[in-house]
Amino acid sequence: MDPQEIIAQLRALTDGFERQLSGLESEQSIREHQAAFLSKKGSLAQLQALLGKLPQESRKEVGAAFNEAKQRIASQAHDALTALAKQAEAAYLQQYTDLSLPGRRPTIGHMHPLSIVLYDIVDVFVSMGFDVALGPEIETDLYNFEKLNFPADHPARDMQDTLFIEEGKTLLRTHTSPVQVRTMLQRPLPIQVVAPGAVYRRDDDPTHSPMFFQVEGLLVDKGVHFGHLKGVLDAFLHQVFGADVTTRFRPSFFPFTEPSAEADIQCIVCRGKGCRLCSQTGWIEILGCGMVDPNVLAGVGIDPEVYTGFAFGLGVDRIAMLRYEGITSIKLFYENDPRFLGCFAR
Numbered sequence: 001m002d003p004q005e006i007i008a009q010l011r012a013l014t015d016g017f018e019r020q021l022s023g024l025e026s027e028q029s030i031r032e033h034q035a036a037f038l039s040k041k042g043s044l045a046q047l048q049a050l051l052g053k054l055p056q057e058s059r060k061e062v063g064a065a066f067n068e069a070k071q072r073i074a075s076q077a078h079d080a081l082t083a084l085a086k087q088a089e090a091a092y093l094q095q096y097t098d099l100s101l102p103g104r105r106p107t108i109g110h111m112h113p114l115s116i117v118l119y120d121i122v123d124v125f126v127s128m129g130f131d132v133a134l135g136p137e138i139e140t141d142l143y144n145f146e147k148l149n150f151p152a153d154h155p156a157r158d159m160q161d162t163l164f165i166e167e168g169k170t171l172l173r174t175h176t177s178p179v180q181v182r183t184m185l186q187r188p189l190p191i192q193v194v195a196p197g198a199v200y201r202r203d204d205d206p207t208h209s210p211m212f213f214q215v216e217g218l219l220v221d222k223g224v225h226f227g228h229l230k231g232v233l234d235a236f237l238h239q240v241f242g243a244d245v246t247t248r249f250r251p252s253f254f255p256f257t258e259p260s261a262e263a264d265i266q267c268i269v270c271r272g273k274g275c276r277l278c279s280q281t282g283w284i285e286i287l288g289c290g291m292v293d294p295n296v297l298a299g300v301g302i303d304p305e306v307y308t309g310f311a312f313g314l315g316v317d318r319i320a321m322l323r324y325e326g327i328t329s330i331k332l333f334y335e336n337d338p339r340f341l342g343c344f345a346r
Ligand code: FA5
Pocket: 174, 175, 176, 177, 201, 203, 204, 207, 208, 209, 210, 211, 212, 213, 214, 216, 217, 254, 257, 285, 286, 287, 288, 289, 290, 311, 312, 313, 314, 315, 316, 317, 318, 330
């Protein structure tokens, strides 16, 4: 047989395959059509049987023509099957997709309510000229207690109240006041800082958490007196709780301030009449404060005859519970339930 005749027949076969393929509409019929041409007993194989009868010199050319024909048929069948699958998918989407439905919004993260309140508090003090200072959460007994004038037998030094890492040496800071000491040792005078951060105590009930947040304040300069302390804290309390809130300062005691006080606001729920929130007292304690004790100043090398200062410390969680009324347990802030935290997105 003439090799050119075989090549012409091959071409006629592949053209025929292509023509018939365009009329097929199911996966099965396409696969059967492909098999009719390419399987062991298919049209191509029958023609290929003639290859052995050809003279040696023309086998290469005809063999290459067979390979090309097989590839063409396989790729056309593949393209037809792909097109069919796409058609089926489009029909499915058209049937089951309702483009008029509202889209699903992606969940976007937001600040934790305690962070919101903490940033707001710090912002008020920054607007009054305070700088931000930070200190470590793992503290030494020296800065947490000793340099703050705590007597050796003070109850806060007890294992019952403090989470020690190495008793008498390192601990999880129980308040942000050690940042006062660190700042006075590190920064030049005058000093005017607020120190926000986490603190730790052996405390656990609906209004007390083992870890909570405080913001410390410290101002040291020549001529600082209690009137400055009252003015700054009064302005702060009015900024946070509203211009019409009534404030009061009550004598108190802290080892590192003298005189010491606690600042209260009149109860925001009962307006002083007495209710459950204020334990029937009409007042809510917000922070501790006082004039830096001369012993503390002298302990960090500041002459208390020349410089005086005031300090204060407030609980962020307490303020957050007051600001977002209806939070009955401090634990809600730490459980990280997205349904609770989602209420504070802004
Ligand atoms: C102190 O920690 C002093 N360092 C504050 C201070 C600083 C006084 C500078 C004078 C000068 P106190 O132990 O009262 O003070 O704690 C301050 C605030 O922390 C409290 O008013 C309360 O709001 C909050 N607080 C105390 N314990 C807890 C707790 N376990 N969970 C949540 N908040 C707490």
